[in-house]
Amino acid sequence: MTQSELLRLAQDPGTPLHTLQQLAQEYPGLRPAIALNPSTYPALLEWLGALGDPAVNQALAQRSAGAPPGGPYGAPVGPPIDVSENEPRSVLPWLLAFLALAFVAAVVWVLLTFFSGPAPAQSGPDAGAVTAPAAPAPAPEEETPAPAESPVEEVRPAPEGAFDIQSFLAPSGNIGCVFGEDTVKCTIDEHSFVPSQGQCDASSPVEVTINADGKQSVKCVKDLDVTGTTLQYEQSAARGPFACTARETGIECWHTVSGESFTLSREALR
Template sequence: MTQDPAAQAADPTTSHAQLYELVRARPDLRPIIAENPNTYPELREWLAGLGEPEIDAALARRHGAPDSDHSTQVLPTDEFGAVHHPPVHHAPTQPVPQQPRPEFDQQVFGSPAGYAAEQQPAYTGHAAYTPGAVTDPDEGATPRRRRGGAGVLVFLLGLLTVGALAATYFLLMGNPFGDDEPAAGQPNANDSAEQDDDSEQTQQSPPGSEDDPEQSPAPEDDDEADDDQQEDDAEFERPVPDEALSITEFSSPTGNINCQLDADDLRCTVTEYNFDAPEDCEGGVTFRVSDQGPATIDCSSSVSSQTQQLQYGELTGNTDFACEANEMFFECWSQRTGEGFEIAREYYEFTSE
């Protein structure tokens, strides 16, 4: 009758080979095998290296806490003596087929660790397990002969190939380090060909067909565009920035100043004022500026109240004139001449750049 695997794992008389097979086949029995007194040291070390809490606890129980009386030593029993002299058991059944575990075999039996799986020794239930001597597969093998001769042969073939290519180049292209200038008195083939081409072109070209730099039209379009741009920039003494508004008819937030920007002039009327004004100004004082001269007072035509307002801090203008609203005054001017005026309820002042 086949013994239960769990009972085999706990049985102190289980052979090393059977414990080895159980550890590989039944990971759930590893804590029981770790606590088995017949488990050989290499197998215990491998189990301890797994880092599993149950196995570590079983190993701790197996060794037990050290006794406080260090003078007393526990003599080995017959059961623990079986570790050194295990009896031979005949397995009634074939061992359970297992998947190879190279890392387990290599760490338990001292083989070099690595990723390549080596052929594992066959374990039978007819004899106690005895680890075999670890041998290097390269030991005893006849050292391989170094293939230095093949490398030298390849190197010589490479040199011969390079030499053949260099010789072919010199034969076809000539000596690149030689004097390319022809000897004195010897005609040069390239010079002769160039002279023939020049003579043919001279014969084929009709009189007056040569390019005359004086007759070539000058690229005046781009120059004229640049000149126009420079003239436009030069004409503006006080241009407005690009982010300025384009309002041409507006009033101040209080409604006391009304302005109108036309193509020929700019006019602003102050309805109520506290400064001296000409006698002909009735219903407000009108200030005017054009591109022809300085700003003046012209009450011949006034500007009425507008629906749109120019808020404080805003700036507006058209192609020739501009106005800026401040809390203390309004300032308007001609962009081309820079002439203008500042107006408010309390005062007015003519300005110029």
């Protein structure tokens, strides 16, 4: 792989995270470009910052301050990266230098031993040890998103253009309805019918309710205690799984999932 291809990989936000980690370990000259790459993950940035490389530190400072416009993917505007450092370094010069250093150390140790006796023991097992930067943490695994819940199928959806309101009154003001969290209930003040449920007579206001299971209940109440917007004839209101429509024949309300409904008017409850 050429030097320009390696530099492109180091700057490209689409480069896989494990590839950025490998480039940072094997090619020191690419580390400033990797520090400026917006896709570089936090653990790798911390590792780069621990190296003490001035060029890397400058790139990290530029990244924290925000990259200036004009360059692709926030390309650095500081000193250019020496791509000659991207080639793997030869092992032979390092090996020769190590052997020479070992030879000099051996000669010094012999001279010290001969003239001043045994060398004093180190104060601890880690004395003189140089702490190297820890290896970068592995790239974080991408979480698989949970499957979305399938929408509830409605037997009888709310009409288009229905108002999303908490409560409303019929045009006559004789019927008022309230949407609850899992119910819709309507109360009629004056009526001529006697309901089969609730032990009510024609002189008491009647409250009719449908719950989230589509079940209907009827009871007597003291008065019509409902306020809200007046819903004109042929207008609808809806909230949650419930909907109502005002008609001249009465107020009809229903549960959109089960389709269960009631129609409340002065003459009857159906």
